[in-house]
Amino acid sequence: MTITPTRAAAGGLARQRTTRAGRAATRLRLGAPLVAVLAAQAALTLSLRNTAFQDEALYLYAGQRQLALWQHGAPTYDDYASYFSGAPWFYPVLGALADRLGGLAAARAVSLLLMLGTTALVAGLTRQLFDRNAGLLAAAAFAVTGPTLFMGNLATYDAPAVFLLALAARIAVAAAGHPVPVLWTAAPLLVAAVAIKYAAALWLPAVLGLAVLAAAPRGWGRAVARAVSLLLLSIALGAGVLLVAGAEFVRGLVATTTARPEGTDSVERVLSASAEYVTPLLLLAVTGVVLAVAAAARGDRLRVALLGLLLSGSALLAPAYQAHLHTLTSLQKHAGYGLLFAAPMAGYALARLIGQGTRDPRRLGLALAACLVLTSVGVRQSQTRYHDWPDAGPLVSVLRTQVRPVTGHYLVEESEVPRYYLRDLVEPYQWTGTFFFEYTSKDGRRLTGVPAYRAALDERYFDVVALRYGPTSAVDVQIDEVLRKGQGYEQIAQVPADSSYGRGAYTIWRATPDSQATRSR
DSSP states (O other), rough: OOOOHHHHHHHHHHHHHHHHHHHHHHHHHHHHHHHHHHHHHHHHHTTTOOOOHHHHHHHEEEEEEEEHHHHOOOOOOOOOOGSSOOOTTTTTHHHHHHHHHHHHHHHHHHHHHHHHHHHHHHHHHHHHHHHHHHHHHHHHHHHHHHHHHHHHHHHHHSHHHHHHHHHHHHHHHHHGGGHHHHHHHHHHHHHHHHHHHHGGGGGGEEEEEEHHHHGGGOOHHHHHHHHHHHHHHHHHHHHHHHHHHHHHHHHHHHTTTTTTOOOSSHHHHHHHHHHHHOOOHHEEEEHHHHHHHHHOOOGGGHHHHHHHHHHHHGEEEEEHHHHHHHHOHHHHHHHHHHHHHHHHHHHHHHHHHOOTTTOOHHHHHHHHHHHHHHHHHHHHHHHTTSSOOOHHHHHHHHHTTTTOTOOOOOTTTTTTHHHHHHHTTOOOGGEOOSSSOEEEEEEEEEEEEHHHHHHHTTTTTEEEEEOOSSTHHHHHHHHHHHHHTTTSSSEEEEEEEEEBBBBEEEEEEEEEEHHHHHHHH
């Protein structure tokens, strides 16, 4: 039996279909600008091209060794937890799994997807705090900064850590009108962010502050209590992770964070480099703070002022911490963590400059100029930073003809890179870098540093040596004295190693056949 709907019922169904179609069209219309922003971010990120960075090679290789340990019991030959700036069993394993599927490009694609997700979360966070226009413009401002583009094409800890911080911040704001358990879902995200990258702990107060300020209109006492509960739950979960991970993990965490030795870069140099990364977006963010406070209702100005200072001030955490440590290491990435929080205020400033439905060409021109400056500076920064290391292709090509499995020993500056590319040929214990070396000479002396390198070269321990006089040039020069004596080693190649710092070259030596025969005896 066929049931024929009545005319009224048919009309109701038609109206429902029309309503659903209208809602879908509205979502498409509102979402299209954000999709365009993400597409531009992806295109700019993928324009960055170079071989593996030293950190990428180190983490992906470590992940492969960790997987081999879990699968086959193969030793890692390294205590990664003692010096990694994140849990070695977390991101390195994720990156290695992607690397197995599609090589370095696949591992970098994971970072790109996470940074695109972070940009979308910035849009949602800002929309929750202000409005849709501010959200879109905040996403656009964040998407084109140098650190964002750089991290999006780098297979390191940073993209997943930033994404988790952004997701936790989004939940902290969205949960303001919901029961406390909704807010608690941010706790495992915060713990995971810090486990992935220990430095992410610097921005935990920013997330907690957002939880307070988002809920403050419903009562300051209640808002503070909710944030404290989130903090206590995060501490409890973090303590659980430490207990499970063990003492080695704890020692590594302390060694790379609270007990990290000071570097040699001056405070002035660190702050100058920091200004390059954060100033363009920070200026917009500070402008947004002023405009937001001026537009706020009299009774809400304190909360808005605190919100603006919290978000904008977060951009200064990485510069301050690294100036304290006197190091530029990873500053080009860590600056992006703070820009994540400053972006909402920058988006608000741009939205106010444009105005609601304004056709004022001066306002539109000023906003457009700001966007163009951000994009131009961001692209230049990311392109420069992406060539801070040389193309490893020529070096790897030469080494591939010289290395042999199991028995050879190879001294290479930044050895992590050829070790990653030649992992199918050479075991991890065959490689030595120029940052640290310990050697026991034939007469029983236990040496470290330059004396160890010189003794090993005098005794022809290394089969191949490749130096580029880069990060460890002071050590390289002293090693070079032994090599250039012409006793036991011959120069076989010199390959280009140009970078953003200037022209350079890898000089490659090989132990002569006579010295190899003498050593074998």
